[in-house]
Amino acid sequence: MSSGSVHDDLIRTRRVPAPAGLYMDHVNVILLGRGPCALFDAAYAETAEEVIGWLRQAAPGGLQTLILTHHHRDHLGGATALCEATGAQAYAHPIEIPLMKARQPSLEVKPIEDGERVRAGEAELEAVLTPGHSPGHLSFWWEEKRILFGGDNVLLPTTTSIAPPTGRLSDYLRTLRKLLALEPRIIHPGHGSPVRDPAGRIRALLAHRAQREAQVLAALAKGLSTPAGIAGDIYRGLGEARIRMGTNMVRSHLEKLVEEGRARDEAGTFRLLER
Ligand SMILES: [Zn+2]
Known part of the structure; x- marks a missing residue:
């Protein structure tokens, strides 16, 4: 990742290795802010202690907000443990919340609607409903910096799995076109490296x-x-x-x-x- 510019230093990504036996070998958790921080996704249940340990150093000002892009276990798994350890409030789209509660009944999740403005660390982001991979998948748009936190929508080098019935291809293709129209400068994804040519990557995914x-x-x-x-x-x-x-x-x-x-x-x- 390039260094020296303010926004890069506000965004810190940790690549969390997957427990054995999963198709993807890691997931990213992304920390935003310097004071009270926001974290995108919670990684696996099995890696909660590792992420909590990292947060103690990386977010000395505390974790205020845990934003869950969607309910899959590699993004949700550590959520309950992480909120208990840090006092962070979890947020997700209302469509995802029952799917999350089915897996983690004691997790308190507040709803974020499409288009809602969300304070995340020092940034003000807009929630963008991006269904397809999951029905209430949220991405987050930092318009001022033209940065998108894209969850599992635009990955590099892998492609996003769309598994019915919760995954729906027609929605996913609409999501890709919606994200293309935002013209992001960079996408910070749920897996893999930052996507530095979002338009090129999204066009390649549509062609694929x-x-x-x-x-x-x-x-x-x-x-x-x-x-x-x-x-x-x-x-x-x-x-x-x-x-x-x-x-x-x-x-x-x-x-x-x-x-x-x-x-x-x-x-x-x-x-x-x-x-
Ligand atoms: Zn997923």
Whole structure:
């Protein structure tokens, strides 16, 4: 990360290694501010002590706010322990809160709505509802600096998993276009490195999804009809874990084609409709 400018020094990212057995090998937690700070995401339950220890040094002024971008375990896991240890208040979008409470019943989460202004450390951010990866996924826009805290929407070098039923591809594609229109200068993501060419990366992700859709259409055209069968064809030779992830991705493409009236779902098998 480049140094010397005020905003870089206000934003500190910690890459938290994942417990064994997860597909992603780490998650980022991002600290914003110098006085009472805000933290984006809480990493895993298993790494809560590590993050709390880091916060004691990195946020001597205390942690006021824990912003949870979405309910997945790599972002939510440490939340209850972290709020108990620091006294921070957790926030999330109202759609995500029941999903979070199902996993962490004693976590107190206050709602943030789309468009709401949120104080985070010294920054004033705007909450942006960015569904697709998760139905109430929030990103945060620091307009003054043109910095986006993007959660899991725009990653580098990996792509975002969209797993129905909570993941929805048509929403995700709308989200990508919405983020492109903001014209961010940099995106701080939930995994991987800061995205320093957001427009280029978002266009590449849109192109990648279009290419996958073409592959799914081609597979349907040659008579493949199940998500697993189509994924086995598209991700051939890439190993079982990749094919399992790919099956969710194919399912999300099929769901989009059904929504658009281009394919029909017949109890879990799919076929193309004439146009
Ligand atoms: Zn996620």
